[in-house]
Amino acid sequence: KHENDPSYSYIASAFLSCILTFGTTAGAFKLRSMKHSRFLPNQTLRNIVCDFAVVLNLIFWTVISKAGFSNVPTETLNVPDTFAPTFECCDASCTTSFPNDCPGQDEAWGRRPWLVDLGDTGGKPWVPIFAAVPAILAFILIFLDNGITWHLIQEPSNKLVHGRAFNYDTIIIGIMIAINSLIGLPWLVASTVPSIIHVQAMSDKDDKGKIVKVQETRLTHIFIHLLVLATVF
Structure with missing residues (x-):
């Protein structure tokens, strides 16, 4: 989807993705180890940080990605603007996916039905x-x-x-x-x-x-x- 964007750099996107991946993993392990450390005033706070280690790191690195590197795109989930299936069809048969299977088509015919045939x-x-x-x-x-x-x-x-x-x-x-x-x-x-x-x-x-x-x-x-x-x- 970025092939027509002259400012897009796949090397920058790949490098940032690696930083986010390893940073989130290392940070989660580090915060989980705080449960048995001497940081923070009491054991209750250390337990809370340990229990929410993964969530806190996800929030932290998401903010870093969006605030510090907003011009570097990374792969994210395809979430539609409305509560609807994400698979977009090229035509009424809905056997082909837009835009991969119909690159010359300007817009999708519609989304797939909720019930699978x-x-x-x-x-x-x-x-x-x-x-x-x-x-x-x-x-x-x-x-x-x-x-x-x-x-x-x-x-x-x-x-x-x-x-x-x-x-x-x-x-x-x-x-x-x-x-x-x-x-x-x-x-x-x-x-x-x-x-x-x-x-x-x-x-x-x-x-x-x-x-x-x-x-x-x-x-x-x-x-x-x-x-x-x-x-x-």
Whole structure:
């Protein structure tokens, strides 16, 4: 999209992207290590900085990128101005993507419909049959990911007291995968690392770093996903 811009430099964009990537990663590790350091007045502030290390670094480096290097473009998510699918069609068949598949066209015909046409195989009726093999592998991967995450969270050392809901979680994930597939959204799976970080953030530990108790609540999950939803708008 910058090929017609004479001021665009792919070297500058690549270099800035590397700085943002490594800076965010290194900064996140550095802030997480502050939990056991002597910085800041008390342990509560150190815990807050540790829990929000990734978020704070994302905000910091985003400000650096936009304020200090606003003339150097970097790759960002393609977010439309309205709440709509991002795939833009060249024509009414919506089998080609604008502008990659129709460079001579001034504007897109429109956006793809919300519901995916499951019967559209592009003239290749054998596709659903061959797709069954990777679908089975995807099922195994999702089932194992959910199970591993559940067992790590339910580790006795975490001292969780609320009832377990492995089957309930699996059913919810299965239903959401079906819904997301129908409207062309990414699948919902058990996210191992954020789940573990959430337990650690909600836990109280002793001087040796062992969990004493965990504040088990659904409010944090609700607020997290409400904030994710807010980013869409």
